[in-house]
Amino acid sequence: xxxxxxxxxxxxxxxxxxxxxxxxxxxxxxxxxxxxxxxxxxxxxxxxxxxxxxxxxxxxxxxxxxxxxxxxxxxxxxxxxxxxxxxxxxxxxxxxxxxxxxxxxxxxxxxxxxxxxxxxxxxxxxxxxxxxxxx
DNA sequence: GCCAACGTTGGC
DNA sequence: GCCAACGTTGGC
Numbered sequence: 001x002x003x004x005x006x007x008x009x010x011x012x013x014x015x016x017x018x019x020x021x022x023x024x025x026x027x028x029x030x031x032x033x034x035x036x037x038x039x040x041x042x043x044x045x046x047x048x049x050x051x052x053x054x055x056x057x058x059x060x061x062x063x064x065x066x067x068x069x070x071x072x073x074x075x076x077x078x079x080x081x082x083x084x085x086x087x088x089x090x091x092x093x094x095x096x097x098x099x100x101x102x103x104x105x106x107x108x109x110x111x112x113x114x115x116x117x118x119x120x121x122x123x124x125x126x127x128x129x130x131x132x133x134x135x
Numbered sequence: 136g137c138c139a140a141c142g143t144t145g146g147c
Numbered sequence: 148g149c150c151a152a153c154g155t156t157g158g159c
Contacts, residue, residue: 010157032142054157097158116141116156 004127005042006049006059006111007085008118016050016060020087024066027119028074028082035119040069042083049122049130050087051111057097059130062088091134105129 007027009015019025030036042048048063067084074082100106106129110120122130 008157034142057158114141115139115158118156 001124002046003041003043004047004049004122004124005038005065006051006120006122007063008051008053008111010054011052011056012054016052016087016090019050019063019085020061020090024084024086026073026082026084028072030072030082030119031075031080032118034114035117036081038119038121039081039083041121042068044068047088047127048085049127052094056094058094059091059100059134060094061090064088091131093134095130095133099133100130103129103133 011017014025027039030039042065044065044067046065048065049059050061050063051059063085065083066086069081069083071078072080072082097111100109100111106112106126109122109126110117114120
């Protein structure tokens with residue numbers, strides 16, 4: 001069973017549209033220990049929801065882990081890792097932050113509990129509920 | 136544009 | 148080891 005994750009990106013710096021155009025992305029630039037530890041826990045084939053922060057504030061698509069953690073080439077110091085992601089498919093309907101907040105099943109989601117965390121795990125249930133909201 | 140939340144840094 | 152200062156994130 002693949003595990004489920006969510007990554008955040010400001011569309012102004014890297015959007016889902018750009019990601020799908022690129023066809024893949026090295027998820028670099030994470031400089032937070034907890035987020036890095038989550039990156040390191042990702043396995044090839046794991047499912048990753050792509051969230052647009054600041055502008056949009058909505059989950060827009062599904063990605064997959066194509067390469068597990070390796071040293072982040074953009075880091076000045078050792079100890080920071082990145083993974084490679086590939087787009088799987090866009091959500092039929094994006095799931096807004098407001099919709100997530102309104103869903104009782106998502107009240108404990110890391111997105112709400114730790115608003116500043118940029119790479120977070122999702123439970124299988126949380127993932128299923130978000131997909132349902134996207135239908 | 137503002138501000139709350141939070142992580143990091145540095146002085147003690 | 149504590150805590151104030153500071154910087155950053157991200158929602159509003």
